[in-house]
Amino acid sequence: MxxxxxxxxxxxxxxxxxxxxxxxxxxxxxxxxxxxxxxxxxxxxxxxxxxxxxxxxxxxxxxxxxxxxxxxxRDFKDHQLVPLIGTFLFDGDQAKEDLHDVKAILELGCLAVLAGKADLDSIELTGSFEELTGKTGNRLLQNIWMIISNYAGRDPDHERLQKLLASARQIQYSKRQ
Amino acid sequence: MxxxxxxxxxxxxxxxxxxxxxxxxxxxxxxxxxxxxxxxxxxxxxxxxxxxxxxxxxxxxxxxxxxxxxxxxRDFKDHQLVPLIGTFLFDGDQAKEDLHDVKAILELGCLAVLAGKADLDSIELTGSFEELTGKTGNRLLQNIWMIISNYAGRDPDHERLQKLLASARQIQYSKRQ
DNA sequence: TTGAATTGTGTGGTCTGACCACTTGAAGGA
DNA sequence: TCCTTCAAGTGGTCAGACCACACAATTCAA
The missing domain is CATH 1.10.10.10 (Winged helix-like DNA-binding domain superfamily/Winged helix DNA-binding domain)
Structure with missing residues (x-):
C-alpha cells in the first residue's frame, strides 16, 4: 500500500x-x-x-x-484576495517596484490588444485606465489589472500613459508592415 | 449610528x-x-x-x-489557487482566448523587463519561458505568469515566442533612441 | 381597509465538547 | 543497545447549541 x-x-x-x-x-x-x-x-x-x-x-x-x-x-470583483496575498508575499521594498512593473506590463498589453481592434490614434487618455481595460473585452485582463492596480494604488500619471501609448503604437505599426 | x-x-x-x-x-x-x-x-x-x-x-x-x-x-508556490478560480471565472470559449492573450501580454512584458536589464539579442529561447520569468527578478510577474500558464496549458510554440521577442526588441530599441 | 407592530422561520456566526486518525518522542522492557 | 509500547499533541470531523440578523406572514390597532 x-x-x-x-x-x-x-x-x-x-x-x-x-x-x-x-x-x-x-x-x-x-x-x-x-x-x-x-x-x-x-x-x-x-x-x-x-x-x-x-x-x-x-x-x-x-x-x-x-x-x-x-x-x-459573486462577481469576481472587490476581492480581498490580493491585498491578502500581498501581505504574505511582499515584505521588502523591491515588491513595490515589482507591482508597478507588472501593472505597467498589463497596461501596455492592454493597449496592444486595443491596437488590434481599433486605431490607437483615436484613443483618448482622459478617464482612468479602467475604461481602457474594459474596452479590450478581455475580462481576465480587466480583473487582473484591477487587482494589481488596487494594490498598487492609483496614479493619475498621464505622462507615463503617453509613453505607454507610444510603445503600443509602435507595436501596432510594426504589425502593419 | x-x-x-x-x-x-x-x-x-x-x-x-x-x-x-x-x-x-x-x-x-x-x-x-x-x-x-x-x-x-x-x-x-x-x-x-x-x-x-x-x-x-x-x-x-x-x-x-x-x-x-x-x-x-508555505512558499508561495504549488498553489491550487488558480485552477480553482478558473473554474469559477471561465465558462465560455471566449475565456480561453482571454487566457492566452493575457499570457502573451505577460510574456511580452517579461521580455520588455529583460530588455531593460540585458541585451535581448543575447537571450536564448531554448528552454521554457519559466526561466525567463525567473531572470526578471520580479517575483510577482513570475507568480502570475505561472498561475496563468498553468491554467492555459503549456505550449512550446517557438514561433509565437519569436514574434514576441521581435516586439520586445522594438520596444527596447525605441527606448534607446 | 390600512398601517404598524409582532412573531415565526430561515439564515449565517460562533462556541463547545467530543471523537477519530495520525505523528512523534519518551518510557519501558528484551 | 534496540525494539516495542504508549502517552501526548496535532489536525479532521461532527453534532448540538446558542446568538444576531433578515424577511415575510401574521396580528392587531387605528
Whole structure:
C-alpha cells in the first residue's frame, strides 16, 4: 500500500462539490446557493466542514455571505484576495517596484490588444485606465489589472500613459508592415 | 449610528491576527505556526473560527497542514489557487482566448523587463519561458505568469515566442533612441 | 381597509465538547 | 543497545447549541 488510501479531506470535497453544483445548475453571479445546513445535508458533510469550504471561497472573493439571507455567487470583483496575498508575499521594498512593473506590463498589453481592434490614434487618455481595460473585452485582463492596480494604488500619471501609448503604437505599426 | 458597529467577523479577525503573528515573529516558509488549539486560546477565538481561517489560508496556498504534526508556512508556490478560480471565472470559449492573450501580454512584458536589464539579442529561447520569468527578478510577474500558464496549458510554440521577442526588441530599441 | 407592530422561520456566526486518525518522542522492557 | 509500547499533541470531523440578523406572514390597532 503506497498511499491514495486517504480520501481527500471533506473540506476539499466540499469545495469540489459546491463548484460542481454551481456549474451543473448554471448559477450566475448574484444567484443564491443552498444554505450551509442544506449543503451539509445534501453532501453528507458536517456543517463545520461546509463552512470551512465556504469561508475559503469567500476569501477568494468567489462567494458572498449575508447573515440572515444566505450565500451568493459573486462577481469576481472587490476581492480581498490580493491585498491578502500581498501581505504574505511582499515584505521588502523591491515588491513595490515589482507591482508597478507588472501593472505597467498589463497596461501596455492592454493597449496592444486595443491596437488590434481599433486605431490607437483615436484613443483618448482622459478617464482612468479602467475604461481602457474594459474596452479590450478581455475580462481576465480587466480583473487582473484591477487587482494589481488596487494594490498598487492609483496614479493619475498621464505622462507615463503617453509613453505607454507610444510603445503600443509602435507595436501596432510594426504589425502593419 | 451609521455602521461600523458590527465588528469584523472572527474569521477575518483570525486571519488578520495570524498574519500579524507571522510578521511579528518573523516566521519564514517552512516554519511551524502554533496549533489550532493554541491559536484558539491565544486569540480568544473558537477553534472553529480559527480553522475556517486556516483552511482559507491553506486554499490560498499560504500555509500547509500536516495531520499529527501541525501547520506550517508555505512558499508561495504549488498553489491550487488558480485552477480553482478558473473554474469559477471561465465558462465560455471566449475565456480561453482571454487566457492566452493575457499570457502573451505577460510574456511580452517579461521580455520588455529583460530588455531593460540585458541585451535581448543575447537571450536564448531554448528552454521554457519559466526561466525567463525567473531572470526578471520580479517575483510577482513570475507568480502570475505561472498561475496563468498553468491554467492555459503549456505550449512550446517557438514561433509565437519569436514574434514576441521581435516586439520586445522594438520596444527596447525605441527606448534607446 | 390600512398601517404598524409582532412573531415565526430561515439564515449565517460562533462556541463547545467530543471523537477519530495520525505523528512523534519518551518510557519501558528484551 | 534496540525494539516495542504508549502517552501526548496535532489536525479532521461532527453534532448540538446558542446568538444576531433578515424577511415575510401574521396580528392587531387605528
Amino acid at each position: 503506497t498511499d491514495s488510501l486517504r480520501p481527500p479531506s471533506k473540506f476539499l470535497a466540499a469545495i469540489a462539490q459546491i463548484q460542481e453544483m454551481i456549474k451543473r445548475d448554471r448559477l450566475r453571479p448574484g444567484d443564491k446557493i443552498p444554505s450551509e445546513r442544506e449543503l451539509s445535508d445534501k453532501l453528507s458533510i458536517g456543517r463545520s466542514s461546509v463552512r470551512e469550504a465556504l469561508r475559503a471561497l469567500e476569501l477568494l472573493g468567489l462567494i458572498e455571505t449575508r447573515r440572515g439571507e444566505g450565500t451568493f455567487l | 451609521t455602521d461600523s458597529l458590527r465588528p469584523p467577523s472572527k474569521f477575518l479577525a483570525a486571519i488578520a491576527q495570524i498574519q500579524e503573528m507571522i510578521k511579528r515573529d518573523r516566521l519564514r516558509p517552512g516554519d511551524k505556526i502554533p496549533s489550532e488549539r493554541e491559536l484558539s486560546d491565544k486569540l480568544s477565538i473558537g477553534r472553529s473560527s480559527v480553522r475556517e481561517a486556516l483552511r482559507a489560508l491553506e486554499l490560498l496556498g499560504l500555509i500547509e497542514t500536516r495531520r499529527g504534526e501541525g501547520t506550517f508556512l
